Amino acid sequence: xxxxxxxxxxxxxxxxxxxxxxxxxxxxxxxxxxxxxxxxxxxxxxxxxxxxxxxxxxxxxxxxxxxxxxxxxxxxxxxxxxxxxxxxxxxxxxxxxxxxxxxxxxxxxxxxxxxxxxxxxxxx
Amino acid sequence: xxxxxxxxxxxxxxxxxxxxxxxxxxxxxxxxxxxxxxxxxxxxxxxxxxxxxxxxxxxxxxxxxxxxxxxxxxxxxxxxxxxxxxxxxxxxxxxxxxxxxxxxxxxxxxxxxxxxxxxxxxxxxxxxxxxxxxxxxxxxxxxxxxxxxxxxxxxxxxxxxxxxxxxxxxxxxxxxxxxxxxxxxxxxxxxxxxxxxxxxxxxxxxxxxxxxxxxxxxxxxxxxxxxxxxxxxxxxxxxxxxxxxxxxxxxxxxxxxxxxxxxxxxxxxxxxxxxxxxxxxxxxxxxxxxxxxxxxxxxxxxxxxxxxxxxxxxxxxxxxxxxxxxxxxxxxxxxxxxxxxxxxxxxxxxxxxxxxxxxxxxxxxxxxxxxxxxxxxxxxxxxxxxxxxxxxx
Numbered sequence: 058x059x060x061x062x063x064x065x066x067x068x069x070x071x072x073x074x075x076x077x078x079x080x081x082x083x084x085x086x087x088x089x090x091x092x093x094x095x096x097x098x099x100x101x102x103x104x105x106x107x108x109x110x111x112x113x114x115x116x117x118x119x120x121x122x123x124x125x126x127x128x129x130x131x132x133x134x135x136x137x138x139x140x141x142x143x144x145x146x147x148x149x150x151x152x153x154x155x156x157x158x159x160x161x162x163x164x165x166x167x168x169x170x171x172x173x174x175x176x177x178x179x180x181x
Numbered sequence: 182x183x184x185x186x187x188x189x190x191x192x193x194x195x196x197x198x199x200x201x202x203x204x205x206x207x208x209x210x211x212x213x214x215x216x217x218x219x220x221x222x223x224x225x226x227x228x229x230x231x232x233x234x235x236x237x238x239x240x241x242x243x244x245x246x247x248x249x250x251x252x253x254x255x256x257x258x259x260x261x262x263x264x265x266x267x268x269x270x271x272x273x274x275x276x277x278x279x280x281x282x283x284x285x286x287x288x289x290x291x292x293x294x295x296x297x298x299x300x301x302x303x304x305x306x307x308x309x310x311x312x313x314x315x316x317x318x319x320x321x322x323x324x325x326x327x328x329x330x331x332x333x334x335x336x337x338x339x340x341x342x343x344x345x346x347x348x349x350x351x352x353x354x355x356x357x358x359x360x361x362x363x364x365x366x367x368x369x370x371x372x373x374x375x376x377x378x379x380x381x382x383x384x385x386x387x388x389x390x391x392x393x394x395x396x397x398x399x400x401x402x403x404x405x406x407x408x409x410x411x412x413x414x415x416x417x418x419x420x421x422x423x424x425x426x427x428x429x430x431x432x433x434x435x436x437x438x439x440x441x442x443x444x445x446x447x448x449x450x451x452x453x454x455x456x457x458x459x460x461x462x463x464x465x466x467x468x469x470x471x472x473x474x475x476x477x478x479x480x481x482x483x484x485x486x487x488x489x490x491x492x493x494x495x496x497x498x499x500x501x502x503x504x505x506x507x508x509x510x511x512x513x514x515x516x517x518x519x520x521x522x523x524x525x526x527x528x529x530x531x532x533x534x535x536x537x538x539x540x541x542x543x544x545x546x547x548x549x550x551x552x553x554x555x556x557x558x559x560x561x562x563x564x565x566x567x568x569x570x571x572x573x574x
Contacts, residue, residue, distance in 0.1 A: 074352040078359070115344050142347035143340075144393065144452045147420070159424060162350035162385035164378075165358040170426035 060176040063107035064089040065096040065124065066140070067116050075111060078165050079172070093119035097127045106132050109175055114141035114150065122146075122153045129154050138175060140168075215267070223267030230260035251294030259287035336399060343392040350385040354378060390456065390527035394511060397449035397531040405565055406447035410488050411436040411476055413451050418474070421458045428462055429469040436476045444488045444559035446535040453528045453539075454490070457555050460524055461494045471495040478561065485564040487537070490557040498543050498551045507541045525555075536560050 062084050066072050072089045079086050087107050090096035093116050100106065110128065114121040125137045139150040142161040150158055159171055197205065208219035215223065234256045237249075262283030265276050357378035360366060366374060400406065414436060422430055436442075444450065462470050473493040481487045499507075507525035510533060525541055532539040537559040544552045 068348040070352050071348050074355050078355060081359075142344045142389065142392070144389075144455065145396070145448050148448065157423060158420070160389070161344075161347035162354060162381075162389075163424075164351075164354035164382070165356075165362075166427065167424055168355070171423060174423065174426050 060084050060108040060172070061103075061105070062086045062172075063096075063100065063103070063110045065091075065093075065110060065116070065121070066113040067091050068113070071113070075168070078169060082169055084172070092117050093121075093124035093127075096124050097131070100128050100135070101131055106135065108136065109156075109172065110135060110137045111172075112137050112139050112155075114139060114143060114146040122149055125150070125153055125155060136175065138171065220267055223263060226263040227260060227267060230256060230263050234260060251290050251297065255287045255290040255294060258283050258290060262287055332399065336395060339392055339395050343388050346388045347385060350381050350388075353381040354385070357381065386524060390524055393449065393452045393456075394527050394530050397446070397452075397534055400447070400449065400534075402445060402535050402565075405445055405562070407443040407445060407562055407565075408447055408450055410442040410444050410450075410490060410559070414454060414474055414476060414490065417451060417454045417458055420455060421462055424459075425462050428465075430462060430472065431469060432472045432474055434474045436474070437478075442476055442478075442488050443562040444535075444537075445562075445565050446531070446537075446559065449531055450535065450559065453531050453557070456524050456528055457492055457557075461492065461497070461555075464494075464497060479558070481538075481558060481560075485567070486561045487558045487564060488561055490559075491554055492556075493544070493552055493554045495552050496550060497553045499541055499553050504541060504543070507539075532557055532559065536565065 062079050064072050064075050064079075064086065066075070066089075069091070072091070076086050076089060087103055088099050090099050096110075096112075096116075100110070110125075112121045112125055116124060121139060121141070125135075125139075128135050128137065136156045137150075137154065138157040138159065139146065139155045140159045140161055140163070141147070141150070144160060147158045147160070157171055157175055159168060206218040207216055208222065210216050234253065237253060237256060262280050265280030265283060268276050357374050360374045361371065361378065414434070418432060418434075422428075446453075458472070461472060471494070473491075473495070475489075475491045475493075477489055478486055479489045503523055503525065506523040507529060509526055509529075511526045511530045525539070529539045537557060539555070539557045541555045542553065544554055
């Protein structure tokens with residue numbers, strides 16, 4: 058199973074971990090960003106766009122939902138998977154157009170299973 | 182009693198002087214001077230004033246009246262007034278005039294003393310108390326504002342703490358799972374990594390629960406934020422399924438469709454339901470997870486209507502320590518050695534905060550099966566409104 062991924066998280070270790078998990082399991086990580094502005098700028102530069110954007114909720118300056126809104130404005134077909142330690146962010150993210158939500162702290166198996174389910178849905 | 186005695190005495194004197202005047206000896210002689218009886222009468226008055234000064238000087242040592250200086254002055258001036266009355270020779274005499282002046286001054290001072298003691302001072306105290314009350318009110322408002330700011334700061338710290346700890350735990354759990362998925366570890370290393378994984382997951386769950394409880398307790402139960410329990414149960418079940426895609430989860434549901442199951446707690450109770458279902462799923466390491474979810478309206482022990490959610494798990498048994506912990510509301514003041522609370526303890530704390538109840542139990546064994554159940558009771562919207570109006574029955 059393959060898919061193009063884009064990771065947005067302000068924590069470098071988390072980005073590194075997610076990138077490693079995805080690459081080890083055959084996914085193509087197009088890039089990563091540590092802030093909302095960087096994420097929007099990089100997303101606009103991807104041709105073709107990533108299949109899934111993995112987005113943290115708490116980001117510097119703008120939160121993940123605001124960044125997702127900007128990305129969806131650029132590309133209404135963008136699919137954003139939210140990761141957050143805040144359960145309250147789930148309903149906000151899903152209402153804003155996210156396709157999935159994972160509660161932090163999560164492990165490799167949970168993360169991978171969720172991503173694979175989304176990619177499978179995308180392909181079907 | 183003293184006042185009554187004084188009134189009776191005055192009336193008696195008034196009666197004798199007005200109606201029995203003939204029976205009294207004459208005070209003035211024909212040439213306008215005091216008779217010996219009149220002088221004796223005046224000397225008696227002087228003596229009584231002197232006695233009054235003496236008694237008062239002793240009395241004021243016992244009761245430190247604020248108007249004592251006025252009363253003492255009135256008595257002294259009255260004493261000299263009566264003395265002048267006993268010394269004058271003619272009614273037109275200057276000494277007689279002085280006597281009247283002294284008497285007038287004495288009564289004026291006495292009037293001022295009474296005014297001060299009974300009117301000015303009580304009202305002064307009242308005004309002072311009022312000013313202090315206003316000042317205290319301002320101070321109280323300031324303290325409340327400071328406490329609210331401190332609470333929000335603590336909340337923000339906890340948010341950052343929970344966020345950062347989650348970011349720390351994520352890689353630990355992921356790399357531990359990665360190591361366990363490989364074949365490079367010796368059995369002992371595998372055991373150690375397994376312990377790291379388990380403890381990191383416990384830490385993560387504890388922080389998440391702590392944050393959830395702090396969020397819930399920041400909300401006043403009176404500030405009714407309702408959720409539709411039926412809808413939320415379905416959503417939470419879907420969310421648990423999506424986060425545990427490798428698990429086989431089968432559920433049967435009995436949810437009311439014709440009534441909106443509105444209960445207090447908002448997303449905080451949603452978090453509790455998520456935690457309970459997640460625990461149910463993660464408590465079964467291998468094999469299918471079978472759950473039955475029911476929602477119905479019942480009457481609580483006070484006869485008030487409430488929503489009851491029952492999550493029954495088949496082929497599952499709670500260990501005794503979990504059953505014990507689930508009965509105790511989480512308290513951050515628990516001492517060292519108490520251990521960290523189980524998820525159920527946090528869930529109970531949140532549900533209790535919103536006026537509900539939560540309990541877990543192992544159902545009676547039937548043949549070879551053992552089932553467990555988590556029950557949550559939450560007030561219905563109308564019960565909650567009654568409670569907020571103060572109707573506790």
